[in-house]
Amino acid sequence: MLVQDLQQRQSDWQTAWQIKTSRGLVGWLIVAPTRLPDQAPMRQAWLDLIERVVQPCAIAISQIQLLQVECPHCRKLETRIRELEKINQLKSEFLANTSHEIRTPLNSMLGFVQLLHQSQSSELAAHRDYLNIILSSGQYLLALVNDILDLSKVEADRLDLQWETIHVPDLCHSLIALIAEKAHAKGLQLRISFDPSVTTFVADSLRLKQMLFNLLSNAVKFTPSGTVGLSVNLVGVFLHFTVWDTGAGMTKEQQVRLFRPYTQFPNEVVKTHEGTGLGLVVSQKLARLHGGRIEVHSELNQGSQFTLVLPLTPAVGDRQAPPEISVPKPRSSPTAIPGSRDASAPHNLTYRPTAPTTPTSTAPPSALGKPILVVEDNASNARLVLTYLAKLGYQVLWAKIRRSYGFV
Structure with missing residues (x-):
C-alpha cells in the first residue's frame, strides 16, 4: 500500500502510514522525501528500497512494543527468582546447621552407651548420670525431628487439627510444671495469671500445648535471671496467651526475621544456645491454622513478650480458676541434668x-x-x-x- 501510494505521487510531499502486523497496529511511519527521480530505473530503485525498509521497521516496532509489555513481567519474574534463590540458600544453610544439631546429641548418646557397656556394675551412680544425659539428648533430638516434620506437614498442607474442649487453667498449670525444673535450676521465678472469665474454649489441645511450651521454653532459655510469666486474658472474641520474660530481649531487626523459615540469628547471644530456630516458625503456622497469630514485643536487654492470639469458641463446662497464682519455688532446687542443654557450663577455662x-x-x-x-x-x-x-x-x-x- 505504501509503495503504491508513492508510485502515484509526483511532487514533494509528506505523509504517514499505519504499520500493521498480525498482532495489530504497531505504529505509524512518517515519510517526507524530496521529489522522486523522473528516471524510471532510479524511481523504481527508491521504491524497492522503501519497500525493503518498511517491513523490518514494522517488525522492529512490534518487538519493541512486545518488550515494553513483557518487561514488567520479566522484572517480577527476576525478583521472584532472586527470592527463591535466597530461600534455597537459606534452606541449604539451615540443613547444614541442622545436620550439626542432629549429630551432636547422637554423638553423646552413642558415646555414653558405649561407656555403659564398658563400665563395671559397681558404677551404678555414674550409670544413672549417663542415662540422664542420654535421655536429655534423646528428648532434644526428638523435639528437633518433630519440628522439622511439623513444618513440612504445614507447608504441604497435610496437618489436620483435632478440635476439643480445653480447660485453660489446667492446661497452663501443666505447662508451668513442665518448665519448672529448668527454670528453678537457673534461679528463675515463675508467675501465672488468668482472666477470671476464662475457663474453657475449643482448640487442638496437643498443638496448643506445643505452641505454648515452645514460647515458655524459649523464655526460660534466653532469661539468665529474673522472671518468666504466663498470663491469659479475654480480649473481645479472642484469647490472649502471653508469655513474658525479663531476659535478653531482641532488636527490631531480629524481630522482623523471627518467623522466617530457615533463618537463624548470628548474634553471640543466640550462639550460646542450641536450637535450629524452627520452633517459632512452626508455632506461628499452627496459630494461623487455628485462625490466630503470634505477636511479639521486645526491647534489647529489656525482656520479651510473645502473645498467642486465638479466636474464642464457646465450649461447655465452666470451672472457675483463681485470678492469680504464684508458682512457688521448690525448697531444694533440682540440679540441672549434667551435660544437658541447660546445665550450667563454664564460660572460661x-x-x-x-x-x-x-x-x-x-x-x-x-x-x-x-x-x-x-x-x-x-x-x-x-x-x-x-x-x-x-x-x-x-x-x-x-x-x-x-x-x-x-x-x-
Whole structure:
C-alpha cells in the first residue's frame, strides 16, 4: 500500500502510514522525501528500497512494543527468582546447621552407651548420670525431628487439627510444671495469671500445648535471671496467651526475621544456645491454622513478650480458676541434668581434677599428670570426652568455644 501510494505521487510531499502486523497496529511511519527521480530505473530503485525498509521497521516496532509489555513481567519474574534463590540458600544453610544439631546429641548418646557397656556394675551412680544425659539428648533430638516434620506437614498442607474442649487453667498449670525444673535450676521465678472469665474454649489441645511450651521454653532459655510469666486474658472474641520474660530481649531487626523459615540469628547471644530456630516458625503456622497469630514485643536487654492470639469458641463446662497464682519455688532446687542443654557450663577455662578410674587402656607414662585442653561448646560431648580421657589416666582442662579466647 505504501509503495503504491508513492508510485502515484509526483511532487514533494509528506505523509504517514499505519504499520500493521498480525498482532495489530504497531505504529505509524512518517515519510517526507524530496521529489522522486523522473528516471524510471532510479524511481523504481527508491521504491524497492522503501519497500525493503518498511517491513523490518514494522517488525522492529512490534518487538519493541512486545518488550515494553513483557518487561514488567520479566522484572517480577527476576525478583521472584532472586527470592527463591535466597530461600534455597537459606534452606541449604539451615540443613547444614541442622545436620550439626542432629549429630551432636547422637554423638553423646552413642558415646555414653558405649561407656555403659564398658563400665563395671559397681558404677551404678555414674550409670544413672549417663542415662540422664542420654535421655536429655534423646528428648532434644526428638523435639528437633518433630519440628522439622511439623513444618513440612504445614507447608504441604497435610496437618489436620483435632478440635476439643480445653480447660485453660489446667492446661497452663501443666505447662508451668513442665518448665519448672529448668527454670528453678537457673534461679528463675515463675508467675501465672488468668482472666477470671476464662475457663474453657475449643482448640487442638496437643498443638496448643506445643505452641505454648515452645514460647515458655524459649523464655526460660534466653532469661539468665529474673522472671518468666504466663498470663491469659479475654480480649473481645479472642484469647490472649502471653508469655513474658525479663531476659535478653531482641532488636527490631531480629524481630522482623523471627518467623522466617530457615533463618537463624548470628548474634553471640543466640550462639550460646542450641536450637535450629524452627520452633517459632512452626508455632506461628499452627496459630494461623487455628485462625490466630503470634505477636511479639521486645526491647534489647529489656525482656520479651510473645502473645498467642486465638479466636474464642464457646465450649461447655465452666470451672472457675483463681485470678492469680504464684508458682512457688521448690525448697531444694533440682540440679540441672549434667551435660544437658541447660546445665550450667563454664564460660572460661575450668580445671577438672579427673582422677582416673580403672582405665581400659593407659596413657603413656610421659603423659600422666599433664593436663589436656578440650575445646568443646556442647556440654554433653565435652562430658563424654572428659570421661574417656579420665579413664585413660589423663587430667583434663575444658574450655567452651568463646570468641574472647580465640577458639574457633
